[in-house]
Amino acid sequence: MNFFGSTAVQHTEKHKIPEEVTKAGFNIDPDELASIVRSHDIKRLESNGGLNGISTKLSVSLENGISLSEIPIRQKIYGLNKFVEKPPRPFWMFVWDALQDLTLIILMVCAVVSVGVGIATEGWPKGMYDGIGIISCIFLVVIVTAISDYKQSLQFRDLDKEKRNIFVHVTRNGSRKKVSIHDLVVGDIVNLSIGDQVPADGIFISGYSLTIDESSLSGESEPVNMEKNRPFLLSGTKVQDGSGKMLVTSVGMRTEWGRLMVTLSEGGEDETPLQVKLNGVATIIGKIGLGFAVLTFLVLTTRFIVVKAIHGHITEWSMNDALNLLNYFAIAVTILVVAVPEGLPLAVTLSLAFAMKKLMNDKALVRHLSACETMGSASCICTDKTGTLTTNHMVVTKIWICGEAKRVEENNTTTNEKVARTLVQAIFLNTGGEVVKGKDGKTEILGSPTEAALLEFGLRFDKNFDAQKKEFNIIKLEPFNSVKKKMSVLVKLSDGKVRAFVKGASEIILCMCDKIVEKNGESVPLSEEQRKKIADVINSFACEALRTLCLAFRDMENDESIPETNYTLIVVVGIKDPVRPGVKEAVKTCLDAGIVVRMVTGDNINTAKAIAKECGILTDDGIAIEGPEFRDKTTEEMKEIIPKLQVMARSLPLDKHKLVTMLRKELKEVVAVTGDGTNDAPALHEADIGLAMGIAGTEVAKESADVVIMDDNFSTIVNVAKWGRSVYINIQKFVQFQLTVNVVALMTNFVSACISGSAPLTAVQLLWVNMIMDTLGALALATEPPHDGLMKRSPIGRNVNFITKIMWRNIIGQSIYQLIVLGVLKFDGKRLLNLNGPNSNATLNTLIFNTFVFCQVFNEINSRDMEKINILKGMFSSWIFVIVMVSTVTFQVIIVEFLGTFANTVPLSGDLWILSVLTGAGSLIIAIGLKCIPVNTGFPMHHDGYEPLPTGPDLA
Known part of the structure; x- marks a missing residue:
């Protein structure tokens, strides 16, 4: 004792406790406390009195936790x-990033030279106009691009904050509560279970088989078992097995994870597959x-030199x-600027960011940008049952006890006191849940839905959960394991005897039993005939879509280990988890959209089939199979049955992983997988799109997923698929629109340069058109919301070409119309419109520019739908679309009427304005004609990735 005492004195002198800490009633320096845990220094922990000493110095009860009134002062002192x-x-x-574009740099050089040459030839200020016009357009392009990128980066930061907002269970004021990880303070008692992320640095208090995966910090793959001589838990690590409690000793930047975060830079999003494809x-x-x-520069220069030579001025x-x-x-550089479609990546990013924001409002957190796009291609969804298709609020509705099956009504409880006592012990002692008092004094049950249903059932017999827990000493506990499908506990009873309790999957527990409880509470041998009757009861419960569990016990002579045989069966419970409202309709939407829904569950096959039929997943020609039967099949046999497989029951995590692998690798499906447990992580990682449950899901599952479904609802998954398809189709609309502008702008200037020696569209004008295409066009078309028609066509196939033959039909048709119109105006416009006088050339060129822009405005409206005639x-x-259209037209009027000096335009008469608008509107009529051309004739182009497609226009 003296030795430890002297060490403590030396230590205190070395680490003097700040006055503000002692004034607040604490007796340990925050940095000293953080250092003990980070360095795993057991000697320093002992010198401070061990766990109990630390809790005393932090003024916290290891049983009841901190009081709510202390939270602000703890945040102030410990962070x-x-x-x-x-x-x-x-x-x-x-x-600055936007200014790095090579073509813009070349244009800036051109602008500066243009200003210099212009002043030298035409004087001040007239000689500056061309150069200033180009600089103004460059400035607008750069500012709009920078604003778009800046807003997107802020949006991703917001989404990243939401992604990191994890909830944990803590004990405060003697009761268990659910709080955000950001609200944790030093002194909090945190409850940990399988799959949880350790939210702060701390010291292990107590638990059962608590095993921590520290690979994220140490790189060591071997999990660490928590014990008294190794009690340190570090933030960012994960609970691999067991359950336990920890005392939080340091938070935020004082944790090991916080120190590591200082050295890490902010990671950006990788390019999505669609962005890679479009960059190509x-x-x-x-x-x-x-x-x-x-070619344009060579043609114009050659013509210029030839003309000089002909006139003898060479x-x-x-x-x-x-x-x-x-x-x-x-002009050549500007043609290059227009040709390079910088708007493609911008359109993808805008569309994905817009979809991500909307999905966040619809309870889906997209963790990886590419998932939104990939979900649009999903051809198969492998979904869990509990909590996804069902409400995740379970209630015990039927039981079999003492040889009798009965419905659980309000006042329907077993009469024998001994049976009731054994049943309550089996429920209350062998549980991962907890019964607490809520803020309003009402009883609140924390834990998984199954645990909550059993505890709610147990409270019918005995309202005092805490008394039962305190009366018996738990010696050993084995938490629920998805492989063994059971949970066990070893307890010492009040009379000194040792009893083991087990609960889990009905057929597994039934096989472990050789006795049953009779009505008088005595154990009697279980005959084969009775075993068969109980198996029939289990099947009958399952056929009613009830999830069945068995509870059993065994009295023992010693407390060495939890046995695997010779149990006494107490009860078979049937738990009802109703199908969520709207799930049947959501499944039908998936089937109409060509997305196959497969249920993969650990439940009994009869329960799984009943729920699958209720949801519309299992059809008459579909196959339902159990995990053991599936895993025994050869690869060839699997390939044969998987196309018709609709339900897999009693499945292990590896069965789910194998199914997903076969679907992706062998059958080339685009697979989405839902999961909530740590055991689902391999399948979530293997899938094209992993969908983790936000409510029931563990942190490991969420981290392995691409999308977190915040409300655990299957309908939300369908919504993600719809938005994914919307992203893909919106980018196609934008590409169709942009390629049309590209083709027309390039061909107009090139042909005109070759024939007349001048380009009707100037550098400033083309830069304005470039901004319409790249920025405003992307904003308008990439943010179109999805419509229900998207879910009435089959998924986009893997590796199909992005530009479809429908798009080529529209691009080529519109380009031909616009080139004819602009060609006629360029080469015969003066005669047709009776334009005379010194300004006739300037007026004609302005009219060509105005007509060209209005063709793009109306073609942007056409591009809202590539097939339907009713595009309005x-x-x-x-x-957003309406604002972009109005803004484009407004700016065009200003450029033509008021900025002629910079844009090389002259004000147009009312008649010419009407002509421009009507000519542009002619593209609407052309679009109707084009959409009447069947897609299966006309152009020998590749398949468009959709099956089936209409062969004529859709008038809807």
């Missing part, structure tokens, strides 16, 4: 359980654009000639 985040990138950095498309288009740009060069050549170069349906409910 918040939050990490110091890397500050967000300032806006100017996004501006953008590269090809960019190369074509580069070819056209070089040796005479002036500043005007240099300005002409510079103008040709600017739902347009005015999409406020």
Whole structure:
């Protein structure tokens, strides 16, 4: 004692406790406390009096936890359980990134040279107009791109914060509560169970077989068993097995995880598969654009030199000639700017970010950006039953006890006191749940839905849960294990005897029993005839869609280990978990959309089949199979039955993993998997899209998933699929729109340059069009909300080409119309419109530019739907689209009427404005004609990835 006492004195002198800590009633320095746990220093822990000494110095009861009134002072002294985040990138950095675009840099050089040459030839300020016009457009493009990227980065930070907001169970004021990980304070008593993430650094108090996976911190794959000589728990590690309680000793930046976070930089999102695919498309288009740009510059320069040679001025060069050549170069560069579709990645990002935000409102947290897009291609969903298809609020509705099956009514309880006492012990002592008093004084049950149902049933017989727990000493506990499908406990009774309790899957527990409880409470041998009758009862319960569990006990001579045989069966319980409202409709929506729904559950096959039929999953020609039978089949046999497999019951996690692997690798399906347990992590990781349950799901399951379903509802999963399809189709709409503009802009300037020696669309005009395409177009089309029609077609196949033949039909048809219109105006516009006078060329070029822009405005409306004729349906409910359209037209009016000096335009008469708008609106009529062309004729192009597709227009 003296030795420890002297050590403590030396230690206190070395680490003097700050005055503010002692004033608050605590007796240990926060940094000293954090250091003991981080360094796993058992000697320093002992020198501070061990666990009890630390709890005394922290003024906390290991039984009742802290009081709520102490939370603010503990947060002030010991800190918040939050990490110091890397500050967000300032806006100017996004501006700087946008300025790194090579084509914009070339244009800036052109603009500067243009200003210099212009002032030298035309004087101040007239000579500056062309250069300033280009600089203004560059400025607008950069600012809009930077604002979009900046807002997206802020949105991802918000989503990341939501993702890290984990909830844990703590004991405060003597009762168990559910709180956010961010609200934890030093001194909290945290309850841990399988799959939980350790939320802060702390010391192990008590538990059963608590095993911690520290690989995320130490890199060691071997799990660590918590014991008195190794009681340290570190934030960020995971509970691999067992359950227990810990005392929080340090939070936030004082934890080992917090110190590690300081050295980590903020990770960005990887490119999604669709972004990779579109970047490839953008590269090809960019190369074509580069070819056209070089060709246009060569044609214009060659014509210019030939004309000078014909007039005999080949040796005479002036500043005007240099300005002409510079103008040709600017046109070539601008053609390149227009050709390079920077808007493709932007459209994908905008669409995904928009979908992520909307799904967050609809109770789905998208953890990985690509999941939203991939979910649109899902052809199969392997779903859990409990909590996903069902309400996850279980109630014991039928029981078999003392040889008699009965319904559980309000006042229907067993009469024999001895039987009731044994039953209550089996429920209250062998449980992972807890009965607590809520804020309003009402009884609240914490734990899994199954545990809650059993505890609620047990409270019918005895309201005093705590008294039962305190009366008996728990020697050993084996938490529920998904492989063994049972939970066991060894207790010492008040008379000194040892008794083992077991509960779990009915057929497994029944096999462990050789006796049953009679009506008088005595144990009698279990005959084969009785065993068969009980098996029939279990099957009859299961056929009523009841989940069945058996509870049994065994009296023992010693407390060495929990036995596996010779138990006495007490009761068979049938637990009802009603199907969620809307699930049947959601399953039908999936089937209509070509998505096969497969139920994979650990339940009895009869229960699974009953629920599957109720949900509409199991059909007359479908197959229901048990896990053991499935895993015994060869790969070839599996490949034969999986296409018809609709229900897998009594499955192990490896069965689920094998099914998902076969579907993906052998059958080339795009697979979504739902899961809530730690044991589901392999299947969630293997799937194309892992969907973890937000309420019932463990932290390991959530971390392995791509999407967290916050309300554990199957209907939400269908909503994710719908938004995923919407993302894909919205990007297709944008690509169709952009390629049309690209083709028309390139061909118009190229053909005009070849024939007349001048390009009707100037550098500033093309930059404005580029901004319409890349930014406003992406914003308008990429944020269109999904419609129900998306779920009435089959999924997009793996590895199909992105640009479909429907898109090619629309692109080529609209391009031909626009090229004809612009060609007629360019080469015969003066005669047709009777344009004369010195401003006739400027007026004609302005009209061509105006008509070209209005063609894009109306074609953007066409692009809202690639197949339906009624493209106005739902347009005015999409406020982003309407705002973009109005903004585009407003800016166009301002450019033409008021910014002519910079944009090389002149004000147009009312007649010419009407002509521009009506010519642009003609694309609506062209679109109707194009949509009447069947997709299976006309163009020998690849399949579009959808089955089946309408062969004519959809008038809806």
